[in-house]
Amino acid sequence: MIRVGLGRDLHRLVPGRRFLLGGIEVASDRGELGHSDGDVLTHAVIDAVLGAAGLGDIGEFFPPSDKAWKNADSLQLLKTAFSRVRQTGWELVNLDCTVICETPKILPYRDRIRVSLAGALGLDDSAVFVKGKTNEGLGPLGEGLAVEAFAVCLLETRPPGLGPAVL
Numbered sequence: 068m069i070r071v072g073l074g075r076d077l078h079r080l081v082p083g084r085r086f087l088l089g090g091i092e093v094a095s096d097r098g099e100l101g102h103s104d105g106d107v108l109t110h111a112v113i114d115a116v117l118g119a120a121g122l123g124d125i126g127e128f129f130p131p132s133d134k135a136w137k138n139a140d141s142l143q144l145l146k147t148a149f150s151r152v153r154q155t156g157w158e159l160v161n162l163d164c165t166v167i168c169e170t171p172k173i174l175p176y177r178d179r180i181r182v183s184l185a186g187a188l189g190l191d192d193s194a195v196f197v198k199g200k201t202n203e204g205l206g207p208l209g210e211g212l213a214v215e216a217f218a219v220c221l222l223e224t225r226p227p228g229l230g231p232a233v234l
């Protein structure tokens with residue numbers, strides 16, 4: 068069996084915060100406002116894998132009201148969420164993402180972001196892709212007030228005979 072998942076997230080961009088994408092810090096005078104570290108791309112990926120497995124969403128797994136997740140490392144949250152996905156018998160085939168922000172350009176960071184996400188998920192780098200888009204100067208994204216990310220993933224059931232996931 069195969070299943071697709073879609074994740075989407077948006078964070079305000081403010082001075083004095085780090086700008087993290089997939090666990091990689093990009094150079095910017097602004098960063099993501101958020102209860103956790105604000106890593107918008109990783110949050111979209113978490114929602115994609117949880118949604119594909121029908122397990123819930125990031126807000127249920129890591130409630131913003133819970134102090135445990137204040138300034139949390141989002142890559143660790145992804146590892147935690149994805150281990151639950153694997154425990155229910157799913158393997159991740161591939162992940163495709165789009166980040167929308169006016170600046171900075173994503174391309175110089177793209178391959179580091181791919182390696183970072185692939186490492187957190189135990190995937191080959193080739194199974195993770197990340198694209199950067201601007202919003203053509205339009206709206207809050209175009210004015211640099213926010214960053215948005217989308218992630219689509221494909222899950223497949225673990226082939227019989229492989230046994231439980233090694234976590």
Ligand SMILES: [Zn+2]
Pocket residue numbers: 076077078101105106107110
């Ligand atoms: Zn978020």
